[in-house]
Amino acid sequence: MPELPEVDSYRTGLAKPLIGLEANGGKALWHRASDSNFNLVKGQKIFGLDRRGKYLIINLNTHHIIIHLRMTGRIDITKGETPKYTTVEINFTDGQKLCLVDYRKFGRVWIVKNINKIVGHIGIEPLSKQFTSNKFEEMLEKRTGMMKPLLLNQQFIAGIGNYLADEILFRSSIHPMRKANTLTKVEKKQLHRDIRYIIKKSISYGGTTFLTFRGPEGKKGDFWKQLKIFRKTGEPCPHCKKPVTRIIVGQRSTHICENKQKII
Numbered sequence: 001m002p003e004l005p006e007v008d009s010y011r012t013g014l015a016k017p018l019i020g021l022e023a024n025g026g027k028a029l030w031h032r033a034s035d036s037n038f039n040l041v042k043g044q045k046i047f048g049l050d051r052r053g054k055y056l057i058i059n060l061n062t063h064h065i066i067i068h069l070r071m072t073g074r075i076d077i078t079k080g081e082t083p084k085y086t087t088v089e090i091n092f093t094d095g096q097k098l099c100l101v102d103y104r105k106f107g108r109v110w111i112v113k114n115i116n117k118i119v120g121h122i123g124i125e126p127l128s129k130q131f132t133s134n135k136f137e138e139m140l141e142k143r144t145g146m147m148k149p150l151l152l153n154q155q156f157i158a159g160i161g162n163y164l165a166d167e168i169l170f171r172s173s174i175h176p177m178r179k180a181n182t183l184t185k186v187e188k189k190q191l192h193r194d195i196r197y198i199i200k201k202s203i204s205y206g207g208t209t210f211l212t213f214r215g216p217e218g219k220k221g222d223f224w225k226q227l228k229i230f231r232k233t234g235e236p237c238p239h240c241k242k243p244v245t246r247i248i249v250g251q252r253s254t255h256i257c258e259n260k261q262k263i264i
């Protein structure tokens with residue numbers, strides 16, 4: 001599933017092909033993928049791209065196109081035939097179109113004037129200047145839940161999904177079921193560093209390629225080769241060689257080294 005790094009690879013990779021294009025409307029080919037009025041963007045030019053959590057934001061003159069890829073969504077820019085499994089297409093005056101290609105159809109597209117209507121509820125950006133070690137400590141103080149569901153909570157922190165959470169907690173030697181308020185000061189500092197380290201590293205590799213994800217222009221993300229624990233069940237832990245275990249935490253498949261990540 002696309003997480004912060006994968007969406008970020010679209011933000012940077014789509015800037016060149018999209019900036020300057022003039023929208024000429026569009027449509028939802030799968031009715032539940034969007035209930036926005038695509039005529040709103042007719043005649044507007046794209047002047048930039050942003051990201052908030054796992055949402056990609058395309059900025060036009062007065063409106064924004066916001067895309068959430070969810071499970072299997074990817075974005076294709078094409079001039080020819082609309083790709084199979086396209087759920088939404090946005091047309092441009094030069095004949096090109098942006099297609100949300102999504103065989104499981106969970107991806108969503110919105111056209112809004114005020115982005116906060118869609119992304120206003122999202123928590124702090126982990127790569128922002130505001131996300132300091134002190135700020136993170138403060139955020140954790142009020143929390144009593146388990147660490148993994150907390151990292152996945154988009155209102156707590158933006159953009160972390162299942163693979164990032166497993167990799168981050170493994171690097172920090174924190175069990176995913178540890179209660180947030182039991183972390184020591186040292187562990188909180190380490191976790192803060194590792195959140196930023198793992199996300200930046202994944203971005204530097206263009207994200208990962210799971211399921212149908214392909215970055216801009218079909219480029220595959222290479223971070224999956226760097227994964228240490230995610231989907232490595234039974235394989236030796238890179239630190240202690242004990243086989244990686246798969247457990248369920250908050251209904252999500254979770255991968256840990258029981259030796260490195262102790263519950264107490």
Ligand SMILES: [Zn+2]
Pocket residue numbers: 237238239240241242257258259260
């Ligand atoms: Zn280990």
